[in-house]
Amino acid sequence: MNKTIVLLLSIFSLISCKTSEVGILVEKGLLIQNAQITSPENQTMSPDNFIVVDGDEIVYVGKDKPNLKGSFTIIDARGRYIIPGLIDGHVHVTGTDALSDEEELDNPEIVKKFREQLPKSYLYFGYTTLIDLGTAKPERLTDFQKTEIRPDLYYAGGGAVIGNGYGLSNWKDDIPNFIYQENEDYPIPEKYLKENHTPKAVAERIAASGAIVLKTYYEPGFDPTQPRFPTPSKALMEELKTEAHKNNLVLVVHGNSLEAHQFLGNAKVDIVAHGLWNWGSHRLDSTNAIPEEIKQVLDVEIENNVGYMPTLQVINGLRELTDSDYLNNPELEHVFPKNLIEYYKANSNVMYANVFGGAPKNIIATNFNRISNQGKINLKYMFDHGGNILFGTDTPSSPTFGNPPGYNGYLEMLEMEKAGVPPSKILAMATIENAKAFNLDQLYGTVESGKKANLLVLNKNPLQDITAYNDIEQVIINGIPFDRKTFSAQKGAE
Ligand SMILES: [Zn+2]
Structure with a gap:
């Protein structure tokens, strides 16, 4: 796990304003926005979540927009489904x-x-x-x-x-x-x-x-x-x-x-x-x-x-x-x-x-x-x-x-x-x-802060359609996103 994260726990709860922002300072990270998280422990999350990854660790999951400092890769997951690897x-x-x-x-x-x-x-x-x-x-x-x-x-x-x-x-x-x-x-x-x-x-x-x-x-x-x-x-x-x-x-x-x-x-x-x-x-x-x-x-x-x-x-x-x-x-x-x-x-x-x-x-x-x-x-x-x-x-x-x-x-x-x-x-x-x-639930199994950023971006809802597992848009491994097709053996043959 990347231990270099610096979490700025300054939560800007703007009084009389409905939206709030979470300040997060990350060295090098990944931001997934409009994320519909389909996690086994919380199966019906709404499609407006943010996931912040620092190095290979998930450091934030929530609806409040993170106020980010640092260099970020951004994935707009609108219309897609995020599940744990x-x-x-x-x-x-x-x-x-x-x-x-x-x-x-x-x-x-x-x-x-x-x-x-x-x-x-x-x-x-x-x-x-x-x-x-x-x-x-x-x-x-x-x-x-x-x-x-x-x-x-x-x-x-x-x-x-x-x-x-x-x-x-x-x-x-x-x-x-x-x-x-x-x-x-x-x-x-x-x-x-x-x-x-x-x-x-x-x-x-x-x-x-x-x-x-x-x-x-x-x-x-x-x-x-x-x-x-x-x-x-x-x-x-x-x-x-x-x-x-x-x-x-x-x-x-x-x-x-x-x-x-x-x-x-x-x-x-x-x-x-x-x-x-x-x-x-x-x-x-x-x-x-x-x-x-x-x-x-x-x-x-x-x-x-x-x-x-x-x-x-x-x-x-x-x-x-x-x-x-x-x-x-x-x-x-x-x-x-x-x-x-x-x-x-x-x-x-x-x-x-x-x-x-x-x-x-x-x-x-x-x-x-x-x-x-x-x-x-x-x-x-x-x-x-x-x-x-x-x-x-x-x-x-x-x-x-x-x-x-x-x-x-x-x-x-x-x-x-x-x-x-x-x-x-x-x-x-x-x-x-x-x-x-296998006593690995500290690291894997859900989309939660503190867990390893091994995630899948699916084009279909796996709770409605089992073929969603063969309709993967991206595979995020150690916090790094890859298009699924880069892993195909056909790619290697080109
Ligand atoms: Zn065997």
Whole structure:
């Protein structure tokens, strides 16, 4: 935050005059006038507000005209809507191009262009704050943070994977923060010291790395014909929660099955990083009813106020691998460099086979549509019963072109609306509710004095029309306004 502001609190309340002026001395700033603020906490502000930004901080919001001293950029926002910058609570910025390590080595030019574009793609769709929920390559977070104009990035660092569990089968060496859990089938390899892999040691290491989240996993596996991955015991999860909180870390746990949500709801973790779309032996039928057993699991999560990230785009993004027309969507040209789209087009069948093997595309598409609908029906249930729903896309969830950076957030919002969540709730989740969930609400989530000047100028009212999130006029990041189109990948190609 810019601490150089000098606030002149001389308020010229002119007696017997209806208008008053607020004197503000700013070194270098931004003035937004005629601002219709559409903030989740104050949704019906009149269209005659002033917003004053000093450096990267909002220093004034109000109807009284500020009497400004200093040099200012002025935005006349008449007829437009100002909202806080959006927060995606679940991304992975280090793996977003969906290429394998080998493919990246073979295509350095594609990778270079993509990494340059990645921060801009998030900004193009208004995402000014990202939470990276786990990476095998923490050094790439630093690369992302070196970009001059980019979303603010917070992270979990290397995930606290359960020893030899999901994400760490065969004790790969590149996840340094694994948790060792006694298990006679999987003794810890000799080269590791057990005391370096206790919840306490791992939480302290993660906090020292600058992370704000401790991310762990409850994933028995996706293929019932294969042996189960080890999952954390109740006692271990309790210890992880205690150690995470001692180190001011938010405990976020991967889980998307009935078994995982049942365990995590009862364990009262802070946030489950996925919706409950995997219904176990249950199937959504034409009645669209939620089975009683699923309802009971959701009820426990609601009762315990566990954060629930629907991440509907995980399933949709995988389904897109079955759609030969998907890569012709013109929106993709704003977020993927041209050479990457061409690469995807040339390799889409290989990418499909890498994920789904020889399974027929029409069967995969039908199944994934059903699973997607299971996720949406659960989301509506959570909303109707006061669940603590948070906004996260899991971009990218897997090696697919179906989770495009930035655009994936917009698609997630469209899906949420389709599920029956009202626009006011969608705005709140993607701003203040995410900010609170990650203990970032001092900085983000509303248009208020003292908060960071990450703002969006929209051409439509997002409370009336969800497509407002794809009709952004300007993105203000760190107090500096940019025309949205400067962030388009098409711009980079010119
Ligand atoms: Zn994820």
